[in-house]
Amino acid sequence: MMRGGLLPQLLFWLNCLCSVGLTGVVLGAPLVVQWTGGPEGQRWLQLFAEDVILRRVAITSALGLLVTGFVFFRLPRRQEPSPTSV
Numbered sequence: 001m002m003r004g005g006l007l008p009q010l011l012f013w014l015n016c017l018c019s020v021g022l023t024g025v026v027l028g029a030p031l032v033v034q035w036t037g038g039p040e041g042q043r044w045l046q047l048f049a050e051d052v053i054l055r056r057v058a059i060t061s062a063l064g065l066l067v068t069g070f071v072f073f074r075l076p077r078r079q080e081p082s083p084t085s086v
Contacts, residue, residue, distance in 0.1 A: 008073045008074075009073070011069070011072075011073040012069045012070075012073035012074055013069075014069075015065050015066065015069030015073065016066060016069050018062075019062040019063070019065040019066040019069070020062075022058055022059075022061060022062040023058075023059065023062045025048055025058070026048060026055050026058045026059055026062075029045050029046075029049040030049040032045060032049070033045060033049040033050075034049075
């Protein structure tokens, strides 16, 4: 397992960014479709806005990405050495 370095931090933040982006698409799709009147060229956006099952799966996947980032890529906290009794 990797203990330090740039790669675990990069992967952690990449997972967090993907999770936030996916959640943003799920939450923002109904607003965009409502404001624009349902664009024909972007059917995927309309699908995210109207399909309840797809929205639930996407939110669950976003939570899974966030948990994956915290479990596998988050660096452990450094513990201060405890003072020894003399």
